[in-house]
Amino acid sequence: MTERSLHAIDARARIALLEDDVELRDEILLPGLADFGFDVQGFGRPTELYVAMLAGRFDIVVLDVGLPDEDGFSVTRRLRSLSPIGIVMLTGRDGVPDRVRGLSEGADAYLSKPVQTELLAATLRSLERRLRMQAGAESATAAAGRWALDAGGWCLIAPAGAMVALTQAERRVIGLLLERPAEPVSRETIIAALTANVHDFDPHRLETIVHRLRKKVADGTGEALPVRAVHGVGYVMIP
Incomplete structure (x- = not known):
């Protein structure tokens, strides 16, 4: 097994955080998720995320619903049409219709703000395990x-x-x-x-x-x- 493939196996889960609230993103969520062992990168606009995804791989995207240029629902729909990537929505909209819409668009989890970093980290770990099991099942079939x-x-x-x-x-x-x-x-x-x-x-x-x-x-x-x-x-x- 090559050094590159071993590195890929041992790498931490890569998380993309799409949040336009600079204080929440840079002072709370990014350092908080890093403390829980995630390799996390922050973005303020959907276009920044799309460009980064062309250059590198992410396992899960955490995104806010209220974003500049494009709302989180359309971002989720776009991501889901392109990739089986994990998606967690963060939003202040905690009504049932918004939750149903988010999950229907392809989100794997929907968390209401203000969210505790510990809860977000636990959600990401759970989703990461589920994605790995799914990938393992697909590999077994292949x-x-x-x-x-x-x-x-x-x-x-x-x-x-x-x-x-x-x-x-x-x-x-x-x-x-x-x-x-x-x-x-x-x-x-x-x-x-x-x-x-x-x-x-x-x-x-x-x-x-x-x-x-x-x-x-x-x-x-x-x-x-x-x-x-x-x-x-x-x-x-x-x-």
Whole structure:
């Protein structure tokens, strides 16, 4: 598994905050969500958000209904037509018709102002888990008939659809092998992915990791993991 793909797996949830109230955005919500572990970026206008989305990825958008240039309902409708991104609406309009409209336009959650940062953070975590589970289910469907990692990279999906949870070492090993199907991966390459200090790494530990992974997969899925040792080289994943 490449350093880039591992970074993507380990990255924090990226949140876009669309709020034109500068004090609320910059002094309360941005630092508050950062304290709860989110990678959050603030925007004051919908156009600023759209430009940022062209340049980078966001997992969830938190937006106000009352915005300059375009209201939050139309922003939600536009975002939902383009992407399965998570959407949380923040607004002072707490009437039932507005809630129904927000959810009908595609929002995943609708919170009334003033909102406690702790409640917003809990809502975002809940939504993040739901999106990851959905992505995992889609990955499982797409992976039917072949071995693959789920969207989060922490579960191995067998061809029949059964899944087994992986340790960090196991996901690094299997990630490398899956990236190069039918191509032997050297022991040195795999060990370098497992540790920053390759000279102090016991080579027998790699054999142990592969042995335990084979057993775990067989016990958990009823299928044999097609990882073979290549004498004098390393290991290969047979498609």
